Amino acid sequence: MRRGIIKKLILHVLRDRGPLHLYGIIKSIEEETLSLYRPSTGVIYPALNGLINKELVKMQIIDGKKIYSITEKGEIAISLDPPLREHIRKFVGKNIPYKELYEAFKLIVSRWSRLSQSQKDKINQIIREFSMKIREVIED
Secondary structure (H helix, E strand, C coil): CCCHHHHHHHHHHHHHHHCCEHHHHHHHHHHHHCCCCCCHHHHHHHHHHHHHCCCCCEEEECCEEEEEEEEEHHHHHCCCCCHHHHHHHEEEEEECCCHHHHHHHHHHHHHHHHHHHHHHHHHHHHHHHHHHHHHHHHHC
């Protein structure tokens, strides 16, 4: 992963999800990439330090935890930037139906706890069948 893209991902998640601690940033990037990419602390810390040095991100200690937030300068820096999804497409592939996969994933996750067991079973079956069909196409 290119460091420039990591920095943009960090700025976007801080803007879109508000102040976060390190794990929150990592988890947010992982969620935004459908778990295709989970940056390590060794990748995030240097990128955060660079963003702090450029005054695009600020760090505060709240209740003993380092909390990072985007600054006004950071907001301006990404205001003309393409949406986060465009950066994600750079490393997951341009022709992958990312939007459709992401929307389905978001819908399932957001409603899972309210579904009946029967609905959960049906969704699990659909996902298993989908996965098998994808494997069949790829292995042909």
